[in-house]
Amino acid sequence: MADFSHLQDFLNPISKDYLNDDQEYDAFQVGGIIDAYQANHIPDIDSADIILLGVGEERGSDSGKTGTNGPDMIRRELYRLYNWHRDIKLADVGNLRSGAFLADAYAAMKAVVGDLIQANKTVIILGGSHDLTYAQYKAYASQQLIIEATVADALIDLKEDSTIRSERFLMDILTEQPNYLRHYNHLGFQSYFVHPRMLETLDKLRFDCYRLGRIRENMEEAEPVLRHSDLFSLDINIIRHTDAPANHLSPNGFSGEEGCLLARYAGMSSRLTSFGIYGYRAEKDKENLTARQISQMIWYFMDGRAVKNKEALLEHRDAFWEFHIAFSDIDTVFLKSKKTGRWWMQLPDREFVPCAYNDYLLASNNEIPERWLRHQERF
Structure with missing residues (x-):
């Protein structure tokens, strides 16, 4: 099992009192049930099914910030929701410490996520910028695990010449040797933001890309994709601006309900062991609506996990x-x-x-x- 005393070197505790303005959580709220790493408490991660990890690192994006309170803003909303699946054990290991350099943040996240998936846990990452997907992938590569990865993003971050890591991290993942990517899927790209040659390149590699309109016509098309994935990375820019005001990329995208459905599909997967939600910028969030959207997506991920637990093995x-x-x-x-x-x-x-x-x-x-x-x- 994962050694939490080792993980503590990379993590800062959270405070439930701060998150709930010194009020007690109800026994049925997520905040009242979740076993969180606090200054006076070490969580029992061995007993947990799903583990939250906050990573507010943004140095790989155009904001260039070392760390943000984005993960805690999402926790604020998530902890207030009511948990309907008490048989699913939740833990929160706190926030990743900011290293001196971006590479330090990648290495720390790789170590923490890697230890948790090695202990057969499912990790939900409350991100930072989307380039942290690279560290999410490295958690598997460091263990030589060959995986299928799915990214939901209005953009395809393959800008090889960009100096901003969040615009080119896919190039790093796809070209790194040795490579542990069996297959790659891209969900919800918006065609007018994507160079046609990018799609041609991905198609030649036999990777599958699904345009926003195609998935919205039939959301069930996304379920088998996520069911066969080990890693799921989602940029909040896939949710249209009206439903996620912190997304300033586009007025178009998935609705909030459709975003929750994608998260539920991910939770239903028996293979998926990490789900990263990235691109949340708290300073751009109007009335915390985007934090609420993300928290409800996480709720639906847990709801999907309850469905997964009821599924029979194919041998039966x-x-x-x-x-x-x-x-x-x-x-x-x-x-x-x-x-x-x-x-x-x-x-x-x-x-x-x-x-x-x-x-x-x-x-x-x-x-x-x-x-x-x-x-x-x-x-």
Whole structure:
């Protein structure tokens, strides 16, 4: 298990009294249930299922700030919400200490997140700037874990010539050797912000990019993507400005409800072990609405985790409806969970991969689902 005495070297405690203005939390509020690292208390992280980590580092962005109170602003709102899933144990390990240099912050975050995922914990990172995704990825790479990563961002941060790390961190992740990225997905990009050649490059690498409009037409398209991911990184700029006023990038984006749905899908994944929410700038947040939006997304992540805990293993076939389908001279099998309604499809190597109901409909009409083709191309 993770050694908290070792992790303490990288962390600062929080204060529930400060977060709730010296008021007691109700026993059913998140703040009344969560086991938090405070000056007079060490949390029992061995018993926790989900662990919060605050990382207010912004030196990799255009703001250049060493540390912010952004994570505590999100905690303020999150701790006041009522927790409906008391069987899911929550812990909060506090805020990452700011090192002398940005590289120190990356190294500390890599160490903390790495220790926690090695102990089979799910980590929710209350970010800082989006380049911290690089440290999130390094937590897996340091353990030589080959992963699938999904990033939700209105932009695609591949500006190789930029001096701002938050604008080019994807280049660092995709080109670093040795590389531990099995596959990369990008959700919710807005086409007018993205150079067409960026998409061509990612497509040649057999990576999957989903335009904002495509996902909004059918939000269920995002669920199999997140179900198959180990790492999820979300920039708050995917939420439109009216629902997240701290997002000054665009008036367009996912609605607040759709952002919560993406977080719930992530929570439902049995593979996902880290969820980073980045790009929150407290000084730009009107009436703390963005902090409330993020806190509610975290609530829905926990709600999704409760659904995940009810899902049967694929080996337990009695818990699934089984459909044998032939399309384009290919015989395959689709499975539908009796408990959650989620779908899987079988590839020629006999492996089952997550899919959507629409993939089953296409196969039933003798059409090859695009998701099936993309998996085959990567093999």
